[in-house]
Amino acid sequence: MNNLAFKTKQEFIQAAFNQVAKIVSEHGQPCLEAFVPAFSTEQCLEHLALVASEWSYDYSVIDAYGQLYKISNAELKEEMGDC
Secondary structure: OOOOOOOOHHHHHHHHHHHHHHHHHHHHHHHHHOOOOOHHHHHHHHHHHHHHHHOOOOOHHHHHHHHHHHHHHHHHHHHOOOO
16 A cells, blocks of 8 residues: 655645545546536536635646536537537
C-alpha cells in the first residue's frame, strides 16, 4: 500500500477535493456510456467546485471534470430533443 504524506493540512484538503471530484466523475461515467445525461454528477461537481472556491482552494481540477459533464450532458440533451 502507498504511504501518503502531506506537508500541510491545506495540501491534504486540496488532494481530498481533487480525489472526491475524480470519484464523483467516475461514478457518473456509466450514464454517459449508456447515452444518458448525468445531470446529478454535473450538479455535484459544480457544488464541490463552489465549496472549494469558497474555502480558497484551487477548484480547477473539479471544474475540468464539471465542464466535461456539462458539455456531454448538453450534447445528449440536444440529441434527445430536449432543447
